[in-house]
Amino acid sequence: MGNPLRDPQDRRLPRIPEPCALVIFGVTGDLSRKKLLPAIYDLANRGLLPPGFVVLGFARRDWGHGDFESMAYEHAKAHARTPWREEVWARLSGNMKFVGGAFDDDAAFDNLASTLDELRDSHGIHGNAAFYLSIPPSAFPTVLKQLARTGMADNERCGGWRRVIVEKPFGTDLTSAKSLNDLVDDVFTGPDVFRIDHYLGKETVQNIMALRFANSLFEPVWNSKYVDSVQITMAEDVGIGTRAAFYDATGTARDVLQNHLLQLLALVAMEEPTSFDAAEIRAEKLKVLRAISLPKDIKAGTVRGQYLQGWVAGERAKGYLEEEGVPQDSNTETYVAVRLGIQNRRWAGVPFYIRAGKRLPRRVTEVAVLFKKAPHLPFNPADVEALGENQLVIRVQPEEGVVLKFGSKVPGTTMELRDIAMDFQYGEAFTESSPEAYERLVLDVLIGDRTLFPDAAEVEQSWHVVDPLEEAWEGVKPEQYRSGEWGPRAADEMLAREGRHWRRA
Ligand SMILES: NC(=O)C1=CN([C@@H]2O[C@H](COP(=O)(O)OP(=O)(O)OC[C@H]3O[C@@H](n4cnc5c(N)ncnc54)[C@H](OP(=O)(O)O)[C@@H]3O)[C@@H](O)[C@H]2O)C=CC1
Ligand SMILES: O=C1O[C@H](COP(=O)(O)O)[C@@H](O)[C@H](O)[C@H]1O
Secondary structure: OOOOOOOOOHHHOOOOOOOOEEEEEOOOOHHHHHHHHHHHHHHHHOOOOOOOOEEEEEEOOOOOHHHHHHHHHHHHHHHOOOOOOHHHHHHHHOOEEEEEOOOOOHHHHHHHHHHHHHHHHHOOOOOOEEEEEOOOHHHHHHHHHHHHHOOOOOHHHHOOOEEEEEOOOOOOOHHHHHHHHHHHHHHOOHHHEEEOOHHHHOHHHHHHHHHHHOOOOOHHHOOOOOEEEEEEEEEOOOOOOOOHHHHHHHHHHHHHHHHHHHHHHHHHHOOOOOOOOHHHHHHHHHHHHHHEEOOOOOOOOEEEEEEEOEEEOOEEEOOHHHOOOOOOOOOOOOEEEEEEEEOOOOOOOOOEEEEEEOOOOOOEEEEEEEEOOOOOOOOOHHHHHHOOOOEEEEEEEOOOEEEEEEEEEOOOOOOOEEEEEEEEEHHHHOOOOOOOHHHHHHHHHHHOOOOOOOOHHHHHHHHHHHHHHHHHHOOOOOEEEEOOOOOOHHHHHHHHOOOOOOOOO
16 A cells, blocks of 8 residues: 555545454563553544454463453553543454463464454454564564464465564564564565564654655755754663563663664655655665764764662662662663764764663653854854854654754844744644554554554664674673763763763753
8 A cells, every 4th residue: 555645635534444453462561551552542542443453462361351351441541642432442342352372382373363263254354464573572483483383474364464563672683683584574475564663653753754855944954064963862761660681681772772763863864755655765764774884983982871779850769780680790781872973975974973871860852953053153252152053953752842943132232142942842833632653553554554664674774783882892881870860971071072062952
């Protein structure tokens, strides 16, 4: 199916999937409870699900359908974005099924396959099903093999479409990502594979393309002639929560740099796609990912940190090594800062500073484009000194919007200058509410629109960036920072060495 953005007529059409089932592996997990089940309710509430839509949960529980439905009700109600309406849930709940079992349990998968076959006739889903792997990444291969063994991934046998949604991180390095790509492409046909990166489902991230390519204002200055540097920040006030096993084996670079942050960089730096087709957008992003250069001296051009105990938003926070399940001698980073370059004509010489961390003072994700100062400033030197650089800040979350910072005359009888901000906030500009990222992405899978999903080449290219970093960091102890601080001092020093500082996000 073509992308509706391509044809302005199509943009206004509601996109409703064909009758189908969504099978969620790991349905009792954190992601499913907080994001997927609420997203399904929100889609139903907006009238975007087909009649007879089935949610089929799979996890290690001795549950009947009713137990699953009660759990789903509790979490969907707690986390839904749209107003709660019992009648919407009542329509969904009749179609919520559960199959219990472990990933290595053949009988459980045989049971799942026959349940899906029965639903084809009883619920008119025509054999259409999407499988969401909301499970530990180490289990992706086992589940994919089970789907192959039981014939559940076989479009022809099932008489409808079969799609798979693979969560991130997709592999732990380039080699494992390649094997996983091979496996997933063996089991499913290429266009039926959806590698999810939920940042691409965020409204504010999709708006990067609109901001850049729908306006003539920014394009002329979107290059190394005018841009001094770009800063991408993903700060979280939370720690690792209950995800110690996953996080300690993963670290910040694999958890969010390899995917969310490199995707943001690609959207900010890529050339205009010839259309909004998935293939065109992916091709432009891939060119940027291929042009990324790492710091010559990786140790000097990157900083890894690990949080100590401290205070975040007035609350006492444990240190990373005190978190339950984290080994006492863990060297895993909970913060990363890196200076990347992009070796092409548009961006030569412009540093892209990227930082991400847990237990920072507050939750904020933003992309800041910092402009060079004007070549001549005919003002009082003290004023010129006090003026910051012009900045365009894309606030991904929270307080979603875009801020333009520039110097202005202070009202009065003298020519005094001060930085001011023009602020666009979604809440003020639009009456429409933004769908949650997973809501948009689940709908896209059910419709078969791959535009917002990175392809295999992008995922592999991102590991080309992260693998050398991981290699250089091997055995190196991370710098420490107190919970509630903006990361290790070394991250400030890294920018100071280049005459810059991190923007106050
Ligand atoms: N949580 C988050 O905020 C985010 C998560 N992700 C990704 O989403 C995926 C899921 O993460 P998350 O929900 O946090 O993980 P959780 O650990 O919370 O949940 C894992 C789920 O997998 C099930 N599971 C684990 N092992 C088995 C097994 N051997 N057999 C059957 N079921 C099993 C668990 O079932 P049981 O109840 O039986 O243990 C549980 O339902 C991961 O790939 C993660 O990287 C991506 C972005 C954000
Ligand atoms: O993918 C992940 O993202 C979350 C942060 O997501 P956000 O939408 O709240 O910004 C992060 O906490 C988690 O560690 C990571 O796996």
